Amino acid sequence: MNRITVLLITILLSIVMIGCASNDVTEDDDKSNEGSNNNNKTLTFGKTPWTSTVPPTEIAKIILEDIGYEVEEEEADAGVVFAGLGSGDVDIFMDYWEPQHTPLLEEFSDSIEILSTSYENAEWGLAVPEYMEDVHDVGDLKGKEDIVNNEVLAIEAGDPAVEDVPKVIDKYDLDMEMVNSSEAAMIAATKAKLDNKEPVVLFGWRPHSMFNHLDIKLLTNEQATEYFIASDVSVVANEKLKEDAPDAYDFLSNWSIPIVDMEEMIAEIENGEDPEEVAQTWIDNNKDKVDEMLENE
Known part of the structure; x- marks a missing residue:
């Protein structure tokens, strides 16, 4: 009787230990997956030769890499960037000007989404x-x-x-x-x-x-006010970004940056400072704003 009891206790303990071990493995796997979910997709930024494209692209790139994404850049003119957004070869473009680029957006409107406004009334x-x-x-x-x-x-x-x-x-x-x-x-x-x-x-x-x-x-243009209308500058993305990279989508949907900060960074980069260092300095000096942009991430 005692032998049977000992045997049963041993079996039960073994089952419990195996169960605990399985739970530990599952929890470890879950934690590992939490850290690697963002790595399921490499994000590609479109990057035009305009100076206004560089600071926001560098800032967004650093932040997205910090939360686990792999990031690449595709340098091209605006037409090629929008074609890439339309086909899905490009995921994100940080420098969409409205109304100047409206025809490009309309050409690929079935595949491109406006996520947020970076700044308004750019003259x-x-x-x-x-x-x-x-x-x-x-x-x-x-x-x-x-x-x-x-x-x-x-x-x-x-x-x-x-x-x-x-x-x-x-x-x-x-x-x-x-x-x-x-x-x-x-x-x-x-x-x-x-x-x-x-x-x-x-x-x-x-x-x-x-x-x-x-x-x-x-210059003002008082007799041609239908032209040179002040622009809103926005972030646009391929429509699949929300499904493929929801954390990136949420972050970029909260994106904004003051136009004065943009001009200061552009000037620093043109003075020879490294764009990535300029972007990192902005992030370090604007932690509250970055946290706000990441709050739904």
Whole structure:
């Protein structure tokens, strides 16, 4: 009888121990899965050559890596980025300008979602040096076109942002043409003009370090208010992001950043500071804001 009792107790203890061990394994697996859930998908950011794209992309990249995602970047112009968002080859783009990029969004509207607004009322239009004291509105250029070689310096012709430039030129009946080049080339050409105190007209927008580094001003356009409407800048993503990476989706849905902070970071990067270090400094100095953006993560 005693032997039977001992045997039964031994069997019961073995079962209990096996059960506990199984629970420990399950709990460990659960904890491991909690740490690796975000690694199920590598997130790809679209990254245009614009300076305004760099700081938000770097900040979001660091935060998403901190919560467990693998992150890659795909550098291309806006048209290619939106095509990638539409196909799913690109997951996220941090620099969608409305209304400038609305045609691109509409082309792939079945596959792209606006997640949040980074900042509002970003101004853009034609700009001139401050020393052109008699030019405050686009209309003030009438009759002075020859002093700027009848040119408006602008960025790439394929960018929807510059589509308003020839429309405004026509609206004011200016004897001028848009001269397209890269953003860097436009800024370099403008700086050369300013160094010699020569008149120049360029395409300008905020946020941009041109207003930190160059003594320029944006012109009003009182007779063409349907153009150069202040922009809202947003985060957009492929529609599958919510299902494939819900933590990233929640974080980016809470995203926002002051335009002044953007311009400061752009200027720091252009002064030679490492973009990742600039982004990390912003994160360190804005922990409360970052925590708010992650609160639903």
